[in-house]
Amino acid sequence: MKNFTCNKKIIGARYYIEDTARDLDGHGSHTTSTAAGNYVHRASFFGLAKGTARCRVPFARIAAYKVCTALGCDSSAILSAFDDAIADGVSIISISIGSSYQENFEEDPIAIGSFHAMVGGILTVNSAGNSGSFPASVSSVLPWMLSVAASTIDRRFIDKVVLGNEKLLTGKSVNSFSLNGKKFLIAKKNSEPDSEKRSKDSVDICECLDSSLVEGKIVLCNGFSGYADYEGGKPIGSIIKDFDEGFPPFVSPLPSLFLSANDYDILRSYTNSSKIPKAEILKSETIKDPNAPIIAEFSSRGPNTLVPEIMKPYISAPGVDILASFSQVVSPSDDGYDKRSMKYNIISRTSMSCPHVAGITAYFKTFHFDWSPSAIKSAIMTSANPMKGSKDEVGEYAYGSGHVNPISSVHPGLIYDIYLDDCIQMLCNLGYDRTKVKLISGNNNSCSNTIDRSLVRDLNYPAFAIDVKSNTSFTIKFERTITNVGIGKSFYKASILPNPKIKITVVPKTPSFKSLYEKQSFVLIVTGNELPTQTVISSLLWSNGIQNVRSPIIVNVFD
Structure with a gap:
């Protein structure tokens, strides 16, 4: 390797299913540098960001x-990697991979590996998934793992196209190319449809391009399937109709942008009515997004169908338009047509939000190195900033406890701690027998108390979630224990975010602590009367006048 200087950043690299530890698709470089990258001045993506x-x-x-x-992730490799990471003595595990669905714990290698990490005092941070915005699309559902949703940042990428009549249309793209002030012809046809090889739909969305018609021209694509035939058609650029304006832009392999349906129709009208239609696609630029942070549309949502009492995701962090390091052996757009090589790339996924929280966890451990994984998780969740409502209105099922706040998390005031026996008892209450528990824990753990499915909701984590049947009156009790980690002698008062659809009571409402690490138990009672199908949101706030400790309350009313 030429021109390489070791900076002692990477102190270990193991591989399990290929004959090299080198990053061949850029994902690992991007996530690791987000979690623990050094200072890099004047970093950019071809001048962007x-x-x-x-x-x-x-x-x-x-x-x-x-x-x-490139073909996927191997379960045995994941388990081996967890074992090695634990044996190597890592402080935090960040894993930006996951299933496309909610797997049973005993069949999920990440569930098993992260359980063993928890036993070893290591918190595992995991991406929530990219299957949003459908309900119950979150794949990271384990209570002992910190599941991270993706939210926007206050920088947004836009792009513009100047038509031959000088009309300016604005869309979105991460387009690093410049046409240097020159307008190019717009192709009036992408290809001639062929019933055997080229359907009209595939031609319309640029899956099939005829170079004799489009080479050196700008093609118009009536949608995007994830693939465009740039290699075969050799266009100079593309303009794509955006059918989902909530999704962020991505790096383009050539001058390209997405236009809203209305602006695309204006462009199409201009192209059809002009004898010689031309346009110039400008290089992307950034603008400030005053609405950030909001949950990304692609970020997977709850509820957790395997264990509805465990709210998922747990937290939200930046995962849209993230600039970070990238492997130079692969193109930044992951398109064979794109021959560029770059040290940095801009990507949007929960894979990007996960290492943000892993880095924050590492920052947290510089203050509280000996805290348990659940204590760290509690501090990060209860100190999160409340977020604006999401488009699909599932509230905390979209963003968890809120947007991560690294500064406030260091001094949480109170924590909700969980011990190994608590997790074992929760598995028993879920109906796991000793054989299944052993598949997860690796030991012959036994349940310490009577098995009761309804007590799963009493796992001592900092959220309150429950499923109730519609049109049925209900009274639900949650038991929790809080530990004072703030001021030795302190007095807290509970307050509830009002929601007229339910009544919430906390007993006791004003716990007092005489010393650090003292524990106090309380009961939170939620009552409601014959509600129709909906998700009802509230929250509990403990405050001593200095520290605020907030926990979501979610009642999922279903048929």
């Missing part, structure tokens, strides 16, 4: 464990 790049803990070290190829 230019500035100083750094993670929350730039002097942290990285141990990488490669368990995936």
Whole structure:
């Protein structure tokens, strides 16, 4: 390797299913540098998003464990990697991979591996998934793992196209190309439809392009399937009709942008009515997004159908338009037509939000190195900033406890701690027998109390979630224990975010602590009368006048 200087950032690299630990698709480089990348001045993607790049803990070290190829991720490799990471003595595990559905715990290698990590005092941070915005699309549902949704940042990429009549249309793209002030012809046809090889639909969305008609021209694509025949058609650029304006832009392999349906129709009308239609696609630019942070449309949503009492995701963090390091052996657009090589790339996924929280966890551990995984998780969740409502109105099922707040998390005031026996008892209450529990824990753990499915909701984590049947009156009791980690002698008062659809009571409402690490138990009671199908949201706030400890309350009313 030429022109390479070791900076002692990566202190370990193992591989399990290929003969190299090298990152061949860029995903690992992007996520690891987000979690623990050093300071890089004047970082950018071909001049876009230019500035100083750094993670929350730039002097942290990285141990990488490669368990995936372009074809997918191997379960045995994941389990081996967890075992090695635990044995290597890592402080935090960040895993930006997951299933496309909610797997049973005993069949999920991430569930098993992260359980063993928890036993070893290591918190696992996991991406929530990219199957949003459908309900119950979240794949990271384990109570002992910190599941992260993706939210927007206050920088947004836009792009513009200037038509031959000088009309300016604005869309979205991460387009680093410039046409240098020159307008190019717009192709009036992408190809001639052929019943055997080229359907009209595939031609319309640029899956089939005829170079004799489009080479050197701008093609118009009536939608995008994830593939365009740029290699075969050799167009100079593309303009795509955007059928889902909620999704963020992505890096384009050539001058390209998405236009709203209305603006695309204006463009199409101009093209059809002009003898020689031309346009210039400009290089992308950034603008400030005053609405950020809001949950990304692609970010997977709850509820958790395997364990409805466990709210998922747990937290939200930046996952849209994230600039970070990238492997130079693959094109930034992941398109064979794109021959560029770049040290940095801009990507949007929950894979990007996950390492943000992993980095924040590393920052947190510089203050509280010996705290348990559940204590760290509690501090991050209860200190999160409330978020604006999402488009699909599932509230905390979209963004969890809220948007992560690294500064406030360091001084949480109170924590909800969980111990190994609590997790074992929860599995027993879910109906797991000793054989299934052993598949997860690796030991012959036994249940310490009587098995009761209704007591799953009493797992001592900082949220309150429950399913209730519609048109049925209900009274639900949650038991929790809080530990004072703030001021030795302190007095807290409970307040409830009002929601007229339910009544919430906390007993006791004003716990007092005489010393650090003292524990106090309380009961939260939720009552409601014959509600129709809906999701009802509230929250509990403990405050001592200095620290605020907030927990979501979610009642999922179903048929």
